[in-house]
Amino acid sequence: MKTIQQTLSLATRAPIELIDITTRVREAVTAAGFREGLVTLISPHTTAYVNLNESESMLQQDMLDFLQKLAPRDRDYLHNRAPVDDRDNAHAHLIGLLMTASVSIPLVEGRLLLGAWQSIFFIELDGPRPARQLHLHLLGQV
Structure with missing residues:
Protein backbone atom coordinates (compact mmCIF):
# COMPACT_ATOMS: atom_id res chain seq x y z
CA MET A 1 0.00 0.00 0.00
CA LYS A 2 1.08 3.51 -0.75
CA THR A 3 -0.18 6.76 0.77
CA ILE A 4 -0.29 10.25 -0.65
CA GLN A 5 -1.32 13.33 1.27
CA GLN A 6 -2.24 16.65 -0.33
CA THR A 7 -3.91 19.83 0.73
CA LEU A 8 -6.42 21.47 -1.56
CA SER A 9 -6.59 25.24 -1.19
CA LEU A 10 -9.86 27.09 -1.66
CA ALA A 11 -11.07 30.66 -1.42
CA THR A 12 -14.71 31.24 -0.58
CA ARG A 13 -16.75 34.22 -1.70
CA ALA A 14 -20.04 34.02 0.18
CA PRO A 15 -21.17 33.74 3.81
CA ILE A 16 -22.53 30.26 3.10
CA GLU A 17 -21.28 28.55 -0.03
CA LEU A 18 -21.32 25.09 -1.62
CA ILE A 19 -18.26 24.40 -3.76
CA ASP A 20 -18.30 21.30 -5.95
CA ILE A 21 -14.78 19.85 -5.67
CA THR A 22 -15.48 16.52 -7.39
CA THR A 23 -13.33 17.33 -10.42
CA ARG A 24 -10.38 18.43 -8.26
CA VAL A 25 -10.55 15.21 -6.24
CA ARG A 26 -10.80 13.09 -9.39
CA GLU A 27 -7.76 14.89 -10.82
CA ALA A 28 -5.78 14.14 -7.65
CA VAL A 29 -6.75 10.47 -7.85
CA THR A 30 -5.76 10.27 -11.53
CA ALA A 31 -2.42 11.96 -10.83
CA ALA A 32 -1.70 9.46 -8.05
CA GLY A 33 -2.24 6.57 -10.47
CA PHE A 34 -3.99 4.37 -7.90
CA ARG A 35 -6.31 1.66 -9.19
CA GLU A 36 -7.72 0.49 -5.85
CA GLY A 37 -7.87 2.16 -2.47
CA LEU A 38 -9.56 4.78 -0.35
CA VAL A 39 -9.77 8.55 -0.56
CA THR A 40 -10.37 10.44 2.68
CA LEU A 41 -11.10 14.16 2.74
CA ILE A 42 -11.04 16.14 5.97
CA SER A 43 -11.68 19.79 6.67
CA PRO A 44 -9.46 21.20 9.42
CA HIS A 45 -11.96 23.99 10.06
CA THR A 46 -14.77 24.24 12.61
CA THR A 47 -17.00 26.26 10.27
CA ALA A 48 -16.37 24.48 6.94
CA TYR A 49 -17.22 20.90 6.09
CA VAL A 50 -17.22 18.25 3.40
CA ASN A 51 -20.33 16.49 2.15
CA LEU A 52 -21.66 14.24 -0.59
CA ASN A 53 -24.81 15.44 -2.33
CA GLU A 54 -26.34 16.20 -5.70
CA SER A 55 -24.91 19.00 -7.82
CA GLU A 56 -28.03 20.58 -9.25
CA SER A 57 -28.38 24.36 -9.21
CA MET A 58 -31.94 24.63 -7.85
CA LEU A 59 -31.24 22.03 -5.18
CA GLN A 60 -28.07 23.90 -4.20
CA GLN A 61 -30.14 27.07 -3.77
CA ASP A 62 -32.60 25.09 -1.64
CA MET A 63 -29.67 23.89 0.47
CA LEU A 64 -28.37 27.44 0.96
CA ASP A 65 -31.85 28.69 1.92
CA PHE A 66 -32.28 25.79 4.35
CA LEU A 67 -28.93 26.39 6.06
CA GLN A 68 -29.59 30.12 6.41
CA LYS A 69 -32.97 29.44 8.02
CA LEU A 70 -31.66 26.64 10.23
CA ALA A 71 -29.49 28.98 12.31
CA PRO A 72 -29.95 32.61 11.26
CA ARG A 73 -26.80 34.72 11.44
CA ASP A 74 -28.50 37.68 13.19
CA ARG A 75 -29.60 35.93 16.40
CA ASP A 76 -28.18 36.84 19.80
CA TYR A 77 -25.90 33.84 20.28
CA LEU A 78 -23.65 33.78 23.36
CA HIS A 79 -20.59 32.87 21.28
CA ASN A 80 -20.97 36.12 19.31
CA ARG A 81 -20.61 38.20 22.46
CA ALA A 82 -16.91 37.31 22.68
CA PRO A 83 -15.87 36.05 19.24
CA VAL A 84 -12.48 34.37 18.94
CA ASP A 85 -11.46 36.03 15.67
CA ASP A 86 -13.80 39.03 15.59
CA ARG A 87 -16.36 37.09 13.53
CA ASP A 88 -19.96 36.61 14.59
CA ASN A 89 -20.03 32.98 13.56
CA ALA A 90 -22.01 31.08 16.17
CA HIS A 91 -24.57 30.24 13.48
CA ALA A 92 -21.83 28.49 11.47
CA HIS A 93 -20.78 26.34 14.43
CA LEU A 94 -24.40 25.42 15.14
CA ILE A 95 -25.11 24.39 11.54
CA GLY A 96 -21.88 22.40 11.66
CA LEU A 97 -23.36 20.19 14.36
CA LEU A 98 -25.33 18.52 11.57
CA MET A 99 -22.39 18.10 9.19
CA THR A 100 -19.28 15.98 8.94
CA ALA A 101 -15.70 17.17 8.78
CA SER A 102 -14.62 14.16 6.71
CA VAL A 103 -15.73 11.64 4.13
CA SER A 104 -14.07 8.49 2.85
CA ILE A 105 -14.73 7.26 -0.67
CA PRO A 106 -13.61 3.90 -2.04
CA LEU A 107 -11.46 3.88 -5.16
CA VAL A 108 -12.26 1.04 -7.58
CA GLU A 109 -10.52 0.51 -10.92
CA GLY A 110 -9.10 4.04 -10.72
CA ARG A 111 -12.47 5.71 -10.14
CA LEU A 112 -14.18 7.20 -7.12
CA LEU A 113 -17.03 4.92 -6.07
CA LEU A 114 -19.76 7.58 -6.03
CA GLY A 115 -23.44 7.18 -6.80
CA ALA A 116 -24.82 8.43 -10.10
CA TRP A 117 -25.96 11.72 -8.56
CA GLN A 118 -23.28 12.18 -5.91
CA SER A 119 -20.77 15.01 -6.00
CA ILE A 120 -18.26 16.10 -3.38
CA ASP A 126 -18.47 31.37 7.75
CA GLY A 127 -17.32 33.12 4.61
CA PRO A 128 -16.06 34.73 2.72
CA ARG A 129 -12.61 33.39 3.54
CA PRO A 130 -9.56 33.97 1.32
CA ALA A 131 -7.81 30.78 2.41
CA ARG A 132 -9.48 27.50 3.30
CA GLN A 133 -8.00 24.02 3.13
CA LEU A 134 -9.17 20.50 2.61
CA HIS A 135 -6.79 17.65 3.37
CA LEU A 136 -6.80 14.77 0.91
CA HIS A 137 -5.39 11.41 1.96
CA LEU A 138 -5.08 8.64 -0.63
CA LEU A 139 -4.40 5.09 0.44
CA GLY A 140 -4.07 2.53 -2.30
CA GLN A 141 -2.18 0.56 -4.83
CA VAL A 142 -1.39 0.89 -8.51
Missing part, protein backbone atom coordinates in the same frame (compact mmCIF):
# COMPACT_ATOMS: atom_id res chain seq x y z
CA PHE A 121 -18.86 19.51 -1.80
CA PHE A 122 -16.77 21.77 0.37
CA ILE A 123 -19.31 23.70 2.44
CA GLU A 124 -18.36 27.12 3.76
CA LEU A 125 -20.50 28.34 6.66
Whole structure:
Protein backbone atom coordinates (compact mmCIF):
# COMPACT_ATOMS: atom_id res chain seq x y z
CA MET A 1 0.00 0.00 0.00
CA LYS A 2 1.08 3.51 -0.75
CA THR A 3 -0.18 6.76 0.77
CA ILE A 4 -0.29 10.25 -0.65
CA GLN A 5 -1.32 13.33 1.27
CA GLN A 6 -2.24 16.65 -0.33
CA THR A 7 -3.91 19.83 0.73
CA LEU A 8 -6.42 21.47 -1.56
CA SER A 9 -6.59 25.24 -1.19
CA LEU A 10 -9.86 27.09 -1.66
CA ALA A 11 -11.07 30.66 -1.42
CA THR A 12 -14.71 31.24 -0.58
CA ARG A 13 -16.75 34.22 -1.70
CA ALA A 14 -20.04 34.02 0.18
CA PRO A 15 -21.17 33.74 3.81
CA ILE A 16 -22.53 30.26 3.10
CA GLU A 17 -21.28 28.55 -0.03
CA LEU A 18 -21.32 25.09 -1.62
CA ILE A 19 -18.26 24.40 -3.76
CA ASP A 20 -18.30 21.30 -5.95
CA ILE A 21 -14.78 19.85 -5.67
CA THR A 22 -15.48 16.52 -7.39
CA THR A 23 -13.33 17.33 -10.42
CA ARG A 24 -10.38 18.43 -8.26
CA VAL A 25 -10.55 15.21 -6.24
CA ARG A 26 -10.80 13.09 -9.39
CA GLU A 27 -7.76 14.89 -10.82
CA ALA A 28 -5.78 14.14 -7.65
CA VAL A 29 -6.75 10.47 -7.85
CA THR A 30 -5.76 10.27 -11.53
CA ALA A 31 -2.42 11.96 -10.83
CA ALA A 32 -1.70 9.46 -8.05
CA GLY A 33 -2.24 6.57 -10.47
CA PHE A 34 -3.99 4.37 -7.90
CA ARG A 35 -6.31 1.66 -9.19
CA GLU A 36 -7.72 0.49 -5.85
CA GLY A 37 -7.87 2.16 -2.47
CA LEU A 38 -9.56 4.78 -0.35
CA VAL A 39 -9.77 8.55 -0.56
CA THR A 40 -10.37 10.44 2.68
CA LEU A 41 -11.10 14.16 2.74
CA ILE A 42 -11.04 16.14 5.97
CA SER A 43 -11.68 19.79 6.67
CA PRO A 44 -9.46 21.20 9.42
CA HIS A 45 -11.96 23.99 10.06
CA THR A 46 -14.77 24.24 12.61
CA THR A 47 -17.00 26.26 10.27
CA ALA A 48 -16.37 24.48 6.94
CA TYR A 49 -17.22 20.90 6.09
CA VAL A 50 -17.22 18.25 3.40
CA ASN A 51 -20.33 16.49 2.15
CA LEU A 52 -21.66 14.24 -0.59
CA ASN A 53 -24.81 15.44 -2.33
CA GLU A 54 -26.34 16.20 -5.70
CA SER A 55 -24.91 19.00 -7.82
CA GLU A 56 -28.03 20.58 -9.25
CA SER A 57 -28.38 24.36 -9.21
CA MET A 58 -31.94 24.63 -7.85
CA LEU A 59 -31.24 22.03 -5.18
CA GLN A 60 -28.07 23.90 -4.20
CA GLN A 61 -30.14 27.07 -3.77
CA ASP A 62 -32.60 25.09 -1.64
CA MET A 63 -29.67 23.89 0.47
CA LEU A 64 -28.37 27.44 0.96
CA ASP A 65 -31.85 28.69 1.92
CA PHE A 66 -32.28 25.79 4.35
CA LEU A 67 -28.93 26.39 6.06
CA GLN A 68 -29.59 30.12 6.41
CA LYS A 69 -32.97 29.44 8.02
CA LEU A 70 -31.66 26.64 10.23
CA ALA A 71 -29.49 28.98 12.31
CA PRO A 72 -29.95 32.61 11.26
CA ARG A 73 -26.80 34.72 11.44
CA ASP A 74 -28.50 37.68 13.19
CA ARG A 75 -29.60 35.93 16.40
CA ASP A 76 -28.18 36.84 19.80
CA TYR A 77 -25.90 33.84 20.28
CA LEU A 78 -23.65 33.78 23.36
CA HIS A 79 -20.59 32.87 21.28
CA ASN A 80 -20.97 36.12 19.31
CA ARG A 81 -20.61 38.20 22.46
CA ALA A 82 -16.91 37.31 22.68
CA PRO A 83 -15.87 36.05 19.24
CA VAL A 84 -12.48 34.37 18.94
CA ASP A 85 -11.46 36.03 15.67
CA ASP A 86 -13.80 39.03 15.59
CA ARG A 87 -16.36 37.09 13.53
CA ASP A 88 -19.96 36.61 14.59
CA ASN A 89 -20.03 32.98 13.56
CA ALA A 90 -22.01 31.08 16.17
CA HIS A 91 -24.57 30.24 13.48
CA ALA A 92 -21.83 28.49 11.47
CA HIS A 93 -20.78 26.34 14.43
CA LEU A 94 -24.40 25.42 15.14
CA ILE A 95 -25.11 24.39 11.54
CA GLY A 96 -21.88 22.40 11.66
CA LEU A 97 -23.36 20.19 14.36
CA LEU A 98 -25.33 18.52 11.57
CA MET A 99 -22.39 18.10 9.19
CA THR A 100 -19.28 15.98 8.94
CA ALA A 101 -15.70 17.17 8.78
CA SER A 102 -14.62 14.16 6.71
CA VAL A 103 -15.73 11.64 4.13
CA SER A 104 -14.07 8.49 2.85
CA ILE A 105 -14.73 7.26 -0.67
CA PRO A 106 -13.61 3.90 -2.04
CA LEU A 107 -11.46 3.88 -5.16
CA VAL A 108 -12.26 1.04 -7.58
CA GLU A 109 -10.52 0.51 -10.92
CA GLY A 110 -9.10 4.04 -10.72
CA ARG A 111 -12.47 5.71 -10.14
CA LEU A 112 -14.18 7.20 -7.12
CA LEU A 113 -17.03 4.92 -6.07
CA LEU A 114 -19.76 7.58 -6.03
CA GLY A 115 -23.44 7.18 -6.80
CA ALA A 116 -24.82 8.43 -10.10
CA TRP A 117 -25.96 11.72 -8.56
CA GLN A 118 -23.28 12.18 -5.91
CA SER A 119 -20.77 15.01 -6.00
CA ILE A 120 -18.26 16.10 -3.38
CA PHE A 121 -18.86 19.51 -1.80
CA PHE A 122 -16.77 21.77 0.37
CA ILE A 123 -19.31 23.70 2.44
CA GLU A 124 -18.36 27.12 3.76
CA LEU A 125 -20.50 28.34 6.66
CA ASP A 126 -18.47 31.37 7.75
CA GLY A 127 -17.32 33.12 4.61
CA PRO A 128 -16.06 34.73 2.72
CA ARG A 129 -12.61 33.39 3.54
CA PRO A 130 -9.56 33.97 1.32
CA ALA A 131 -7.81 30.78 2.41
CA ARG A 132 -9.48 27.50 3.30
CA GLN A 133 -8.00 24.02 3.13
CA LEU A 134 -9.17 20.50 2.61
CA HIS A 135 -6.79 17.65 3.37
CA LEU A 136 -6.80 14.77 0.91
CA HIS A 137 -5.39 11.41 1.96
CA LEU A 138 -5.08 8.64 -0.63
CA LEU A 139 -4.40 5.09 0.44
CA GLY A 140 -4.07 2.53 -2.30
CA GLN A 141 -2.18 0.56 -4.83
CA VAL A 142 -1.39 0.89 -8.51
